[in-house]
Amino acid sequence: MSTPASVAYDYNTQRPRLIIPEYGRHVQRMVEHCMGVEDRTERTRLAKAIILVIGRLNPQLRGSENAERALWDHLYIMSEFKLDVDGPFPKPTAEELDTKPERVPYPKQEIRYGHYGKLVERMIAQCAAMEQGPERDAYTHLIANLMKKQFLTWNRDTVPDGVILKDLAEMSKGKLKLKEESQLASTADLLRAQQNGPRNEVDTRKQRYGNQGGGGGGGKKRHRNRNKKRY
Incomplete structure (x- = not known):
């Protein structure tokens, strides 16, 4: 009886790490494939195609002022800054992207x-x-x-x-x-005004418009009397 051949399992722990996990392993492989292309023109064309893909995966960047620049930065980061293409922006360095913003001066x-x-x-x-x-x-x-x-x-x-x-x-x-x-x-007067101010305003409105509500009822009665048949 033949023994079954051993099955090779592919575990995530055995795979190379994802530099930007949000884009997934397929995009990472696309970047690695692009880096292996020798022709610079073809390599640039593939890089622009990858930008379109990661742009669809990043809809929150649409409409922002630096959206395209951010996508190209992500592409260079996934290539560990080794990708050499003719992009619309100069290739940044790891030090440039890792710089912290200056602290905002606060009055002491x-x-x-x-x-x-x-x-x-x-x-x-x-x-x-x-x-x-x-x-x-x-x-x-x-x-x-x-x-x-x-x-x-x-x-x-x-x-x-x-x-x-x-x-x-x-x-x-x-x-x-x-x-x-x-x-x-x-x-005492100031504290009383703070406590009773809004309540007094409501009471004033009730007093101002309360009588109008009663008058409206009388108007309806007169209207009903007009509709009665006269003989």
Whole structure:
């Protein structure tokens, strides 16, 4: 009795590694075949055909500005930068593609008044540039109340008016100060406005349009009365 011939199994672990696994082993073999072609013109033609194939496998690149350049870079990477063809872009080096982007500089100065927001900072700068007078005083008082409101949004505990006035003076470099007789809105009023503001707006709408709904019902009754037959 004859013994069966041994079957040669092809395991992935025994195959050469895939440089870009997303393209699969067939594309990798196409690249290897292209590299083995001696004629440069034919080799370039095959390379362009491979670009079309991997372009279909990469639909997310369509429409992007550097789509074609990225595909050619992938082709050179799969050839381990050994492919020599007349491509539309110069062949990159491994070092060029491995370079890391420069770090974006980040301001290191401490943000002391972030809870007031950029809008308040711009308002203070504009107010400080105004000529002294009643208009500037009114604007300063408005900004101080806004600062207190922003502070309470950030920290809902009570805040002394002295803290607000001190921050206002520092942020304006000593140019903005409230008059002695000026008083800021109370903490209780500001917190109450934050809690009840949206609810009051809804109630106002109900009051404004509620009566119109009742009037509509009466209109329907009059309409039905008009349709009654008269004898």
